[in-house]
Amino acid sequence: MRHSIENVEATDKLQATGNLGPAVVQALLDAGFTVTALTRIDSKSSVLPGAKVHKTDYSSIETIAEAFKGQDAVVSTLATAALGQQQTIVDAAIKAGVKRFIPSEFGMDTTTIEGGAKKILGAKIALQGVLAKAAEENKGFSWTGISTGMFFDWGLKVGSIGFSLPTKTATIWDSGDEPFTGSNLAFIGQAIASVLKHPEETANKYIKVASFVTTQNEVLALLEEESGTKWTVVNKKTADSEKLGEEKLARGDYSAFGDFLKPLLFGDGIGAARKVGQLSNEELGLPKEDLKKTIKAALA
Numbered sequence: 001m002r003h004s005i006e007n008v009e010a011t012d013k014l015q016a017t018g019n020l021g022p023a024v025v026q027a028l029l030d031a032g033f034t035v036t037a038l039t040r041i042d043s044k045s046s047v048l049p050g051a052k053v054h055k056t057d058y059s060s061i062e063t064i065a066e067a068f069k070g071q072d073a074v075v076s077t078l079a080t081a082a083l084g085q086q087q088t089i090v091d092a093a094i095k096a097g098v099k100r101f102i103p104s105e106f107g108m109d110t111t112t113i114e115g116g117a118k119k120i121l122g123a124k125i126a127l128q129g130v131l132a133k134a135a136e137e138n139k140g141f142s143w144t145g146i147s148t149g150m151f152f153d154w155g156l157k158v159g160s161i162g163f164s165l166p167t168k169t170a171t172i173w174d175s176g177d178e179p180f181t182g183s184n185l186a187f188i189g190q191a192i193a194s195v196l197k198h199p200e201e202t203a204n205k206y207i208k209v210a211s212f213v214t215t216q217n218e219v220l221a222l223l224e225e226e227s228g229t230k231w232t233v234v235n236k237k238t239a240d241s242e243k244l245g246e247e248k249l250a251r252g253d254y255s256a257f258g259d260f261l262k263p264l265l266f267g268d269g270i271g272a273a274r275k276v277g278q279l280s281n282e283e284l285g286l287p288k289e290d291l292k293k294t295i296k297a298a299l300a
């Protein structure tokens, strides 16, 4: 079975490796899309079986456009460090007559982000302007930006939301009671597939989805309950994290992004989840996710 965008047989091109890519490929295959993955010529990553593979050096609009011929949609899951290349990919998509471009967003709402994080994600923000202009100027071309909050199940494993599973240590920022949004990788894949199945409702929009709205303290309580033990808690101040981020950025160290995220997500009173506003979960028919089950799976 194949689903369609604007009643045309749908196929998709995407970067299909890395942290998010495989979940996206899986969700698109599961939804019945024909998937072709773009991957670098010298990439060591492998693409999930079921997707076709197209090797590229991303060197010119023409060669990428050749790869995009006949595709209805392009989903970019390019690495943050490679986001500067997306402009060429957009130009190639337009040249090839692609109907929908989904840029590599998949994080905090970059339409409202502030401070040092905004500087680091400048390429994502700049591309939104490029896409809006391209949609105005090219009939048939459209885009959808998708903000997901933190990668949640991935973040639990790599420690990006403050928890170290191997050492059972929680780093709690400020009070730990500030609500933030997060999405599991498979859920993000499903959101992308659903956007492509709802082309009209999602055209030329920046939407937000999330598996959960939660707090660090709620996650900690569930981790303790599910692991059957008390965790070591380290309390930190988001103001200190922001300061550290500024120091790192001043010396050109972009790992500062992680430090800037702490106040934006966990800072007392910052209202990260409130600022996200209306989620599109329901409109996209996304499944209800279970926080406890996600935590149990991460611990297993």
Ligand SMILES: NC(=O)c1ccc[n+]([C@@H]2O[C@H](COP(=O)([O-])OP(=O)(O)OC[C@H]3O[C@@H](n4cnc5c(N)ncnc54)[C@H](OP(=O)(O)O)[C@@H]3O)[C@@H](O)[C@H]2O)c1
Pocket: 015, 016, 017, 018, 019, 020, 021, 038, 039, 040, 043, 044, 045, 058, 077, 078, 079, 080, 081, 082, 085, 104, 105, 106, 107, 108, 148, 149, 150, 151, 152, 155, 160
């Ligand atoms: N919300 C969150 O918590 C969170 C966390 C992480 C990432 N993100 C966002 O999600 C998106 C995808 O991130 P990710 O972590 O999945 O990316 P990633 O794993 O770092 O990289 C994805 C793919 O990009 C390709 N790539 C890497 N460097 C490249 C280069 N210099 N030129 C061309 N291609 C390159 C590689 O594909 P090949 O090897 O196949 O060529 C790689 O597998 C980004 O926008 C990122 O900012 C969000």
